[in-house]
Amino acid sequence: MHKLIVYVDDDSDDIELLKEAFQDVDTHKLRTFHSGSELYPFLEENGKGVCMIVLDINMPVESGMDILRKLRALPDYTRLPIALLSTTTQGSHKTEASFLGASLISKPVQYADIKLLPRQLIDYCEQYQRFE
Secondary structure, three states: OOOEEEEEEOOOHHHHHHHHHHOOOOOEEEEEEEOOHHHHHHHHHHHHEEEEEEEEEEEEEEHHHHOOOOHHHHHHHHOOOOOEEEEOOHHHHHHHHHHHOEEEEOOOOOOOHHHHHHHHHHHHHHHHHHHO
């Protein structure tokens, strides 16, 4: 059975690039959503199968930070690995992400770096599983 990484981003191009990067991955599957309002119902039904959630930090209706806060308030998601992807590394974002137990990862802009992102996310998942 494949482990599931969930990615939420309002930018369809970014979603497609990460989907493409995951094509060669045989241990984990990527499930994508465009917003928190799409994510929440999925998690209600399938949350136990998720090994990690990745959120774009800058989304118009509900930011990745807003989604992170909501998830951390739910008992099933207090310890699940969550990473925020951002084109900026503002100190306030980094501080709040760390306080909420999430990682802040610079969003890759070069295709070669995007191809490396699945390995980085999988390593993060596996690290978490070792300490669980």
